[in-house]
Amino acid sequence: NAGVTQTPKFQVLKTGQSMTLQCAQDMNHNSMYWYRQDPGMGLRLIYYSASEGTTDKGEVPNGYNVSRLNKREFSLRLESAAPSQTSVYFCASTDSVGWKLFFGSGTQLSVL
Amino acid sequence: AQKVTQAQTEISVVEKEDVTLDCVYETRDTTYYLFWYKQPPSGELVFLIRRNSFDEQNEISGRYSWNFQKSTSSFNFTITASQVVDSAVYFCALSEILASGTYKYIFGTGTRLKVLA
Numbered sequence: 001n002a003g004v005t006q007t008p009k010f011q012v013l014k015t016g017q018s019m020t021l022q023c024a025q026d027m028n029h030n031s032m033y034w035y036r037q038d039p040g041m042g043l044r045l046i047y048y049s050a051s052e053g054t055t056d057k058g059e060v061p062n063g064y065n066v067s068r069l070n071k072r073e074f075s076l077r078l079e080s081a082a083p084s085q086t087s088v089y090f091c092a093s094t095d096s097v098g099w100k101l102f103f104g105s106g107t108q109l110s111v112l
Numbered sequence: 113a114q115k116v117t118q119a120q121t122e123i124s125v126v127e128k129e130d131v132t133l134d135c136v137y138e139t140r141d142t143t144y145y146l147f148w149y150k151q152p153p154s155g156e157l158v159f160l161i162r163r164n165s166f167d168e169q170n171e172i173s174g175r176y177s178w179n180f181q182k183s184t185s186s187f188n189f190t191i192t193a194s195q196v197v198d199s200a201v202y203f204c205a206l207s208e209i210l211a212s213g214t215y216k217y218i219f220g221t222g223t224r225l226k227v228l229a
Contacts, residue, residue: 031214040121042203042221050214090157098145098207098215103157
């Protein structure tokens with residue numbers, strides 16, 4: 001059982017480049033989330049999706065777009081990367097009773 | 113607004129000492145859940161415990177114990193006889209139920225625990 005799978009694990013971008021972080025879960029969860037982790041800031045919610053076809057903004061959505069392609073997949077896109085987006089990104093999912101958040105292993109993104 | 117405060121940024125203890133990590137939360141909901149997650153140096157986020165707002169019983173799991181007090185809006189985590197392997201960043205989190213029926217999770221800024229041999 002793979003749980004939540006994120007790709008890539010590491011990425012280096014130049015300012016202005018675009019990229020998509022991929023996330024997939026195999027637990028049949030309805031809700032999926034994208035967080036970013038920065039030193040001293042904890043985990044901050046970027047976007048979340050309550051179900052297939054729906055997405056909502058979290059605390060820090062500026063500069064990002066998301067797509068809930070189907071129940072399994074929830075991608076995060078940076079259209080024009082900025083150095084301020086250098087961070088570790090975590091995808092997570094939970095079931096209908098919110099028992100706990102299952103996290104992916106994270107993506108370390110550097111924007112130069 | 114929901115908020116989780118972990119005032120301790122970093123704590124250092126010597127192995128075998130007991131240590132308590134503090135967590136204070138704010139919420140207007142009557143039903144909510146509280147969590148602790150551990151992030152070891154390898155970077156993954158490991159679930160430790162969930163507590164619901166109706167259950168104020170303290171919980172003990174091996175060397176770990178949690179003290180939930182609604183009167184002070186606190187959910188503190190104690191490690192007894194700490195070990196070097198306990199060195200990690202610990203996050204406290206609060207979940208709220210949204211109108212859509214999904215859950216939104218708010219995390220504190222984390223406490224970095226260093227256990228010295």
